[in-house]
Amino acid sequence: MSATDLTGKDYFTDLSLLLDPYEYFRQMYARGPVSPMGSADSLLVTGFAEAVEVLRNNRDFSSAIATTGAGQPLTFVPEGPDISTQLDAFYEQLGPMNLLVNYDGMPHARLRAIASQLFTPTRLKATHDFMHEFAAQLVRESVQKGGCEIVNEIATPFVTLVVAEILGVPPGDREKFRAVIDAAPPPGNMNRDDAREDSEPQMSPLEYMGLFFFEYLSDRRDNPRDDLLTQLALATYPDGELPDLLEMVKLSGFLFGAGQDTSAKLISNAMRRIAEDPVLQEQLRADYTLIPPMLEEVLRLEGSTKATWRIARRDTKIGDMEIPAGTRLTVALAAANRDPRRWENPEEFRIGRPRIQEHLGFGRGVHTCAGAPLARLEVAAILRHFLEQTTQISLNAEKHGPPGNRKLEYEPSYIIRGLANLHLELRA
Ligand code: HEM
Numbered sequence: 001m002s003a004t005d006l007t008g009k010d011y012f013t014d015l016s017l018l019l020d021p022y023e024y025f026r027q028m029y030a031r032g033p034v035s036p037m038g039s040a041d042s043l044l045v046t047g048f049a050e051a052v053e054v055l056r057n058n059r060d061f062s063s064a065i066a067t068t069g070a071g072q073p074l075t076f077v078p079e080g081p082d083i084s085t086q087l088d089a090f091y092e093q094l095g096p097m098n099l100l101v102n103y104d105g106m107p108h109a110r111l112r113a114i115a116s117q118l119f120t121p122t123r124l125k126a127t128h129d130f131m132h133e134f135a136a137q138l139v140r141e142s143v144q145k146g147g148c149e150i151v152n153e154i155a156t157p158f159v160t161l162v163v164a165e166i167l168g169v170p171p172g173d174r175e176k177f178r179a180v181i182d183a184a185p186p187p188g189n190m191n192r193d194d195a196r197e198d199s200e201p202q203m204s205p206l207e208y209m210g211l212f213f214f215e216y217l218s219d220r221r222d223n224p225r226d227d228l229l230t231q232l233a234l235a236t237y238p239d240g241e242l243p244d245l246l247e248m249v250k251l252s253g254f255l256f257g258a259g260q261d262t263s264a265k266l267i268s269n270a271m272r273r274i275a276e277d278p279v280l281q282e283q284l285r286a287d288y289t290l291i292p293p294m295l296e297e298v299l300r301l302e303g304s305t306k307a308t309w310r311i312a313r314r315d316t317k318i319g320d321m322e323i324p325a326g327t328r329l330t331v332a333l334a335a336a337n338r339d340p341r342r343w344e345n346p347e348e349f350r351i352g353r354p355r356i357q358e359h360l361g362f363g364r365g366v367h368t369c370a371g372a373p374l375a376r377l378e379v380a381a382i383l384r385h386f387l388e389q390t391t392q393i394s395l396n397a398e399k400h401g402p403p404g405n406r407k408l409e410y411e412p413s414y415i416i417r418g419l420a421n422l423h424l425e426l427r428a
Contacts, residue, residue, distance in 0.1 A: 010039040012071030013190050018410040025335035034318055042070035042328040046335035048342035050318050055364040060316035064094040065309040066101045070328040078326020082314040099254045114235045115370040127166050131381050139385040147425045155264035162378050163259050168227025180205045188415030206253045213252040259371045265304035265418025266379050275393045285387050291380045293351050299361030306334040306417045333360040396423035
């Protein structure tokens with residue numbers, strides 16, 4: 001029996017694609033590594049080489065829509081072979097928060113130079129003890145109870161606290177941030193019903209946190225400490241100029257937010273695989289040095305960011321394919337990571353694939369994830385404590401059904417690939 005044709009589905013709103021977005025991507029790939037999405041005004045890039053080409057060509061492809069996607073019509077009609085002037089005029093509408101990830105050219109390079117200096121090996125080493133003690137404690141409590149729901153009880157508070165600690169957010173404010181992030185729809189929300197009523201303007205988590213970050217950074221400029229907020233408050237652009245405080249406020253808030261869902265969902269994506277595969281579990285328990293290469297394979301096969309977006313700034317090409325200015329591209333990182341032209345038996349989970357670090361789980365090019373070193377460390381730390389403190393980890397069959405017929409619920413997001421919850425049974 002042939003599989004249902006999914007190619008006409010709306011990737012941005014169709015919740016039926018959440019369980020297995022990979023099947024949708026496979027069918028679209030069969031139409032070509034760059035092909036029209038039919039349901040949305042965007043090309044879908046599913047080929048590995050093509051995705052790398054787009055992500056590397058930041059001269060012709062703008063990141064203005066990197067997080068907003070292509071689910072809504074453009075608010076202007078692209079005109080002529082170069083739409084740079086139109087992009088400038090509509091920038092705020094294209095990526096309303098106007099963050100590092102949406103910047104192009106020199107504004108991006110200057111700010112990225114600052115962001116790139118944050119998660120240095122020395123800084124990460126300094127948080128090593130804190131991260132491990134906290135992870136050990138969270139896992140200990142779960143093992144004592146015989147189980148946990150890892151997404152909301154463990155992964156999310158863990159990554160929030162780690163990034164808060166490394167930035168230097170005061171303990172009293174951390175819960176407030178977590179609460180506004182939890183209350184807001186996920187990034188790339190597919191539930192249009194959750195869209196905010198225009199008559200009731202609410203603050204987004206970034207706006208809310210911005211008020212706090214403004215205070216912290218102003219304070220750090222006068223009273224420096226040994227934390228990332230101080231580094232951000234005193235940072236200068238490569239040409240020596242002191243950035244506008246508002247720019248640093250936005251960057252701090254974005255750093256706090258960017259690593260929340262992404263890292264927490266990576267923990268649970270990895271844990272689902274570990275819990276479902278006793279052989280893998282034993283392999284990892286016998287040799288903890290396999291955790292980092294295992295994580296890279298999880299990032300390839302089930303990374304927590306499914307896609308990112310670009311818009312052609314000028315007439316350009318991908319390979320021989322002509323791309324007119326104004327074309328929007330959905331760069332499906334999750335599809336490129338399973339492109340059979342690049343990966344041998346792509347659907348197979350294999351630790352130690354050659355050149356695995358070339359996967360696109362953290363993107364590629366100038367916008368490659370600035371927090372990847374932190375994400376890799378924190379996710380590996382919590383997984384290690386789970387493996388160390390247990391002899392068996394399995395999925396809770398009462399909550400998820402029996403093996404072979406599991407029921408799993410994924411976040412309604414066109415960006416994030418991640419479970420809404422994952423109930424585990426833990427045996428000491
Ligand atoms: C497993 C966890 C994570 C995943 C899968 C992930 C994924 C990504 C991806 C795919 C991009 C590129 C977006 C694009 O090209 O348009 C990105 C950018 C970024 N990420 Fe992450 N991320 C993770 C964790 C983090 C953490 C922990 C932080 C910071 C604390 C962070 C901060 C950033 C920043 C600042 C950018 C923008 C870089 C730029 O535009 O120059 N991320 N991330």
